[in-house]
Amino acid sequence: xDFSFPPEVEAFxxxxxxxxxxxxxxxxxxxxxxxTMHVPELHAALAAEGWxxxxxxxELGGGGRTALESIVLNEEMQLARAPIDAMGxxxxxxxxLMEHGSDHLKETVVPALLNGExxxxxxxxxxESGSDVAAAATKAVRDGDEWVINxxxxxxxxxxxxxxxxxxxxxxxNVPKHKGLTFFLVPFDTPGIEIQPVPTxxxxxxxxxxxxxxxxxxxxxxxxxxxxxxxxxTALKYERGVAGGQFMSPPVIDxxxxxxxxxxxxxxxxxIDDPAVRERLIRAQIDVEVCRGFAYHxxxxxxEGAMFGVEGSMTKLFASETFKRHCRExxxxxxxxxxxxxxxPEAHHGGLIEEAxxxxxxxxxxxxxxEINRNMVAEGxxxxxxxx
Amino acid sequence: xxxxxxxxxxxxxxxxxxxxxxGEVRAARLxxxxxxxxxxxxxxxxxxxxxxxxxxxxxLGRACLLFRYLSICLLRVSSCLHEPAMIGLMRTRYSEDEVxxxxxxxxxxxxxxxxxxxxxAAKGTGFDPALWSSLAAMGAPGMALPESxxxxxxxxxxxxxxxxxxxxxxxxxxxxxxxxxxxALARAGGHDxxxxxxxxxxxxxxxxxxxxxxxxxxxxPAGAVAxxxxxxxxxxxxxxxxxAPGIKLPNTADLPLAHRVISDATAIDLDxxxxxxxxxxxxxxxxxxYVGLAKRAIEIGVAYTKERIQFGxxxxxxxxxxxxxxxxxxxxxxxxxxxQRAIWAxxxxxxxxxxxxxxxxxxAAESARFAADRSVQYHGGYGFSExxxxxxxxxxxxxxxxxxxxxxxxxxxxxxxxxxxxxxxx
Ligand SMILES: Cc1cc2nc3c(=O)[nH]c(=O)nc-3n(C[C@H](O)[C@H](O)[C@H](O)COP(=O)(O)OP(=O)(O)OC[C@H]3O[C@@H](n4cnc5c(N)ncnc54)[C@H](O)[C@@H]3O)c2cc1C
Numbered sequence: 097x098d099f100s101f102p103p104e105v106e107a108f109x110x111x112x113x114x115x116x117x118x119x120x121x122x123x124x125x126x127x128x129x130x131x132t133m134h135v136p137e138l139h140a141a142l143a144a145e146g147w148x149x150x151x152x153x154x155e156l157g158g159g160g161r162t163a164l165e166s167i168v169l170n171e172e173m174q175l176a177r178a179p180i181d182a183m184g185x186x187x188x189x190x191x192x193l194m195e196h197g198s199d200h201l202k203e204t205v206v207p208a209l210l211n212g213e214x215x216x217x218x219x220x221x222x223x224e225s226g227s228d229v230a231a232a233a234t235k236a237v238r239d240g241d242e243w244v245i246n247x248x249x250x251x252x253x254x255x256x257x258x259x260x261x262x263x264x265x266x267x268x269x270n271v272p273k274h275k276g277l278t279f280f281l282v283p284f285d286t287p288g289i290e291i292q293p294v295p296t297x298x299x300x301x302x303x304x305x306x307x308x309x310x311x312x313x314x315x316x317x318x319x320x321x322x323x324x325x326x327x328x329x330t331a332l333k334y335e336r337g338v339a340g341g342q343f344m345s346p347p348v349i350d351x352x353x354x355x356x357x358x359x360x361x362x363x364x365x366x367x368i369d370d371p372a373v374r375e376r377l378i379r380a381q382i383d384v385e386v387c388r389g390f391a392y393h394x395x396x397x398x399x400e401g402a403m404f405g406v407e408g409s410m411t412k413l414f415a416s417e418t419f420k421r422h423c424r425e426x427x428x429x430x431x432x433x434x435x436x437x438x439x440x441p442e443a444h445h446g447g448l449i450e451e452a453x454x455x456x457x458x459x460x461x462x463x464x465x466x467e468i469n470r471n472m473v474a475e476g477x478x479x480x481x482x483x484x
Numbered sequence: 485x486x487x488x489x490x491x492x493x494x495x496x497x498x499x500x501x502x503x504x505x506x507g508e509v510r511a512a513r514l515x516x517x518x519x520x521x522x523x524x525x526x527x528x529x530x531x532x533x534x535x536x537x538x539x540x541x542x543x544l545g546r547a548c549l550l551f552r553y554l555s556i557c558l559l560r561v562s563s564c565l566h567e568p569a570m571i572g573l574m575r576t577r578y579s580e581d582e583v584x585x586x587x588x589x590x591x592x593x594x595x596x597x598x599x600x601x602x603x604x605a606a607k608g609t610g611f612d613p614a615l616w617s618s619l620a621a622m623g624a625p626g627m628a629l630p631e632s633x634x635x636x637x638x639x640x641x642x643x644x645x646x647x648x649x650x651x652x653x654x655x656x657x658x659x660x661x662x663x664x665x666x667x668a669l670a671r672a673g674g675h676d677x678x679x680x681x682x683x684x685x686x687x688x689x690x691x692x693x694x695x696x697x698x699x700x701x702x703x704x705p706a707g708a709v710a711x712x713x714x715x716x717x718x719x720x721x722x723x724x725x726x727x728a729p730g731i732k733l734p735n736t737a738d739l740p741l742a743h744r745v746i747s748d749a750t751a752i753d754l755d756x757x758x759x760x761x762x763x764x765x766x767x768x769x770x771x772x773x774y775v776g777l778a779k780r781a782i783e784i785g786v787a788y789t790k791e792r793i794q795f796g797x798x799x800x801x802x803x804x805x806x807x808x809x810x811x812x813x814x815x816x817x818x819x820x821x822x823x824q825r826a827i828w829a830x831x832x833x834x835x836x837x838x839x840x841x842x843x844x845x846x847x848a849a850e851s852a853r854f855a856a857d858r859s860v861q862y863h864g865g866y867g868f869s870e871x872x873x874x875x876x877x878x879x880x881x882x883x884x885x886x887x888x889x890x891x892x893x894x895x896x897x898x899x900x901x902x903x904x905x906x907x908x909x910x
Contacts (some may be wrong), residue, residue, distance in 0.1 A: 097827075100574065368903050369907045377903065382822075384847060385822055414818055481802075
């Protein structure tokens, strides 16, 4: 095996590092403290580099970046703590529209997404359907040339700052659930939409969105009528190149090491001199290397055009479950000092560790829960019989 | 006569045809000559129809297997001369030729080393001499030695492929200890005759992973069977040769562990860095072997849960079991990628190679122990019975890393390198 990147990808990594040094520093994260995981200047700078279009294939009007380049961009951004949420949503939606959208969408919406002017959001999850995403009940009914949409979505993250939502709807309730789904791209300025904030236990916010007789022309349909599941598969296909989460731990571990090295306890020793602390931290570093292996493996598979499912599940499962543990252990190590939140001027590292601790549970929930991923590994990798 | 044609075929496929017409004839003789079987002597001019070749090889039985492996070796030798493209591939799966080596050795161990062999060896020294000589005939002990010293000139990455399948079969042969010790002697220089002997596998070598106390190295891996033993103390590496092997002490996994007296040792030219490199190779190869063990332990467990019925259903349909296996499989896959990255890093002298080797061993050992634990658990009472193989995997998973010491000490060693020494510590 060979775990080195081709020279042109190494060169790209250097470019990304320089870009981040010039265009991002942690003070920019202040704007995210109202719960919005989005830094507009960074997003604009990414667009200006052409990197939002990066992983979208050239034939589809994208940047034609390889999966190896995508993982490098992702890795460097996460290591620098630059938010990747908006980038991910943009890339995936653009790719979906290029593959399944009408000419209208390709000509008007995609350029605006890729040059950073417009933002979009995901509307898959509903109050009554999450893991069982194909059970979506939000209804779309044809009325002449138009569609009328009624229903509710839960966890429409970034809807309050986005221009669009890519909405999963039910167009045929009388067939097996996967066969009666249709996607629409819905502009948020269409009459009949309401967005309500959903605060969380962490610093981020999400939204509940409601659709009451929302009328759209057929131009806004994405993919075939009742062909929504194929569109969903495209979404998953592109997620593998850009989806993040493999490198959530390093900034937290680095802050933890820094804290443990620079604190002095009453007896003159530092936390880092404590064997229990050392073992926890070195174990965390080992997990980071395991994550790196998974990330590069998925990129290698994607680069070869191989479909991967279980490898992605394993990566997500491992990265999020270990991230939760790292946050817990490093937060514990700080004792009472760790309790200070980012609002406190005395919080260490701007409250980064505490913030990560409260954020960490969701990483094993959104984008496919750990249980769902374990099901995938059990069935898809180990060939165990279906449990449900 | 036929075999060379087969080699040609492999080489042709990889566009090395030109090569065989030049220096590779020598390589072919060398590799096949090492096997020592008359029928396998090569004349490169004797081109035979490929179908005939395969027929004849079938008749030769196991030689066929051997042959596949040798063809790969030749391919390796030739591609080495062509300056292997070791940079910039990002290939996180076994390559075609690595898969071929893996398959050849997998078949070999599946045939020659069923768990009855493991159990039989456990009753004796924990070593199976017949298995070792067959493995030597396959060229494994000298695989990762330079050609100039009688080796196959293959890379550590090839040896790792063999360690993987040896681990999966709990093979009672000290391949890893032997190979890293031999490579250490080759690096030290001045031991060409011995190295050649070790490369053929006619003499067995090992290393005392922990420094001796007084005149004795305690519980040396393969100490019950090796003729040559290296140890390292106070910056000096020394060799003992010709002492009788020690007596195997009964142990958790019936490994050939024995104390060795090292009083009459001779220093060799291998400094601390050279010694550390040797132990790092042991760590990384052991990590790979652990991954082999762990994957097999999961396979055995999964197969069992697809047969056993309780409450009227296959126990494999219970999500509690599925999720335990899924966690184990995920961990093992992560260990696999880390162990292979460590091997690659050592092979290509990456700056972080030693760190990765240490991490890989700890993580692979933990994954394998977890996998074996889940598999025993999901066998219910039968998992605990001597009769079922899964208990062997549990015991081996426990034992291997302990030959080096308490894992906590290994974590501490890595922590020292990462965070600096403990303040106030000597
Ligand atoms: C902060 C946040 C942001 C989000 N952002 C978005 C977004 O932008 N767009 C969007 O569409 N969605 C978003 N989501 C939704 C997210 O994808 C879902 O929460 C997730 O898929 C789980 O669905 P659920 O919450 O309905 O839980 P449920 O599906 O009800 O699951 C509850 C529990 O049951 C378990 N479970 C369910 N099915 C199985 C099974 N078959 N086997 C074993 N266990 C099972 C789950 O693992 C979980 O532990 C977001 C969620 C959060 C919390």
